[in-house]
Amino acid sequence: MRKNWKNKGLWVGLLMLVWLVGCSSDGKQQKQGPANPNNHAGHDHAPTGKAGQATEYTCPMHPQIVQNEPGSCPICGMDLVKKVQPGAGDSVAVDADLKALLQPTNALVVANVATVQPERRTESVTLTANGIVTYDTRRLYTIPARYGGRIEKLYVRYAYQPIRKGQKLLELYSPDLVTAQRELLYLLEADGTNIPLIAAARQKLRLLGLTDGQIDEVVKRRQPSYSLAVFSPYDGYVVEGSSAAPAPAMPAPSGGGTSAGGMTGGGMGGSSTDEVVFSAAPSAPASSGVMDGALQVREGQYVQTGQTLFQVVNPTRLWAEFRLYAQDAARLKPGTPLTISFTGSGTPIQRARVDFVVPFFASGGTDASSQFVTIRAYLSGANGPRVGQLAKATLRQPVPNALWIPATAVLELGTERVAFVKEGGAFRPVRVQTGAQSGTLVAVTRGLTEGQAIARNAQFLIDSESFVNVTPTTP
Incomplete structure (x- = not known):
């Protein structure tokens, strides 16, 4: 009996010890809080976000899986992530300046560059044109x-x-x-x-x-x-008998358009044909069928009535023919003085006057910028130039009451030219038409008005022509 009571007391003591240890660990757990901060068991509210909304968790690969607590995706097993609520993040008010900056790049080109205003005045321009010495017919x-x-x-x-x-x-x-x-x-x-x-x-x-x-x-x-x-x-x-007088070859712009200081073949409506090149190198006048200086007429040959035996050229007086762009020759008249120099021959410079302006255009292309006007000056052939010799003419003429801007303010885009007009905090490309050029200035015949602020350096505004989208303007 005594042993049984001792065994029962031992078992009761062990049970009391286990009960005390369990109560002690439970108290500590209540003081320290739950080990997993995301474990909201025992709370009477759901997790919330910054805006007071319940936080939801979703699978990055399966967005249809949405839960109110972290976990794993039942489809792929990936950890769920917090779902971004609509309208979350910082918001910024859009004012007028910011709205201009948010315009598409192909509509407005934005830059903080120097501006200039077109000025209306009279300028004297220098025209240069390439040509050739030919027979006086x-x-x-x-x-x-x-x-x-x-x-x-x-x-x-x-x-x-x-x-x-x-x-x-x-x-x-x-x-x-x-x-x-x-x-x-x-x-x-x-x-x-x-x-x-x-x-x-x-x-x-x-x-x-x-x-x-x-x-x-x-x-x-x-x-x-x-x-x-x-x-x-x-x-x-x-x-x-069948030979013909040499004529200047059709000049061709290296890029199309009129020449200028910034002209690269077509340039920007400038005042010079310096960049005009001959489509074929002119050669000395040669007779058709002449071999090694011999004539085709021979002794014993039969000729018919009216057949041309010879042509005789008197070189004591010659022509110098030059081709100018049509817009450069618009105000050119007979009597205009010009200076003629000759290429690489040592022939002295001659001063002459425009004796004749051909009343028809010579077209070098399909557009108006490829039309040329031929002018002619008479030269003395005595101890002077030779037929077929290349020449260059220089002449000056005033351009009255024109709108002038810096040549750098015009951007060449192939077949058209644009300038950038400042509107608010941005620059808008505008199609322009240019005329003569005087030094670093170029005349604008269409597209701009006095008082407008335009970018002084149009090339600075863009790094590619694809950014410029010119809005069509009504004539």
Whole structure:
């Protein structure tokens, strides 16, 4: 009995000890709070966010899984993350300045750059144009065959051989000419008193190209001449019958448009054709069919009536032809003084005047900026330039009452030009049309008005042309 009571007391003591240890750990846990801060067991409210709303958790891969407490996704097992509530984050009020900055980049280009206003005044511009020295066509003569026949003797042997007026060029046998001589001799023998018929026979020989001296020689000898000489009626140089005077090649902009100080081939409506290049290098005037300076006319060759035997060029007076952009030549008139220099020949500079402005455009392209006007000045060929020589003309003319801006304020975009007008805190691209250029200034003929503030340096505003979207303007 005594042992049983002892065993029962031992078991009761152990139970009391276990009960005391459990109560002590439970008290500590209540003082320290829950080990997991996200464990809201025992609380009577749900987790809340900054705005007082209940915090929700979702799966990044499966957004349809939404819970009010952290955990794992039942589909993929990923940890749930807090779900961002709509409208969360800091908000900023958008004022007028910020609204301008938020415009699309292809509508407004924003920069803090210096501005300038267009000024209306009169400026004197310098025009330069490339050209070529060519024949004066009024001194380009043709020597035709007035009767058909065979060349018996040729005295002109090579192209560009100098000849003088009255010099013998060739001897020609012609059956028609022999017949006309016999008619005159027959009238003299059969009806020597018939003055009208004899005068008509003489006139016929004159029209065939015989001189009075040759006719008198036939009458004196009383025999027809079977080989008659052809004399030159002009001074100059002999060229082939089919040769033509050289003309300046069509100038082409290196990029399209008019030339200027900032011109790169088309430039920005400038005042110079310095950048105009020839589409083909002009060569010295050459005769069609001339080989090594020889002529195609040969002894023993038959020619027909009216066939051109030679062309004779008198180079004592020449033309210098230049091509200007149409807008540069708009105010150009005959009599305008110009200075002509010659490329790489040592020929001294000549001063001349514009003698003729061709009344038609020479088109080098499909747009208006590729139209050219040809001007002509007369030069003295004595100890001066040669035909086919390159030349450059420089002339000045005033541009009255024009709107001028810095050339750097215009941006070249291929076939069009733009300037940036300041509106509020931003710059808007505006299509402009430019004219002549004077130094660092360029005249604007369309697109801008006085009082507008434009960017002084248009190139500074962009790093790519793709940012500029020009709004079409009504004409």
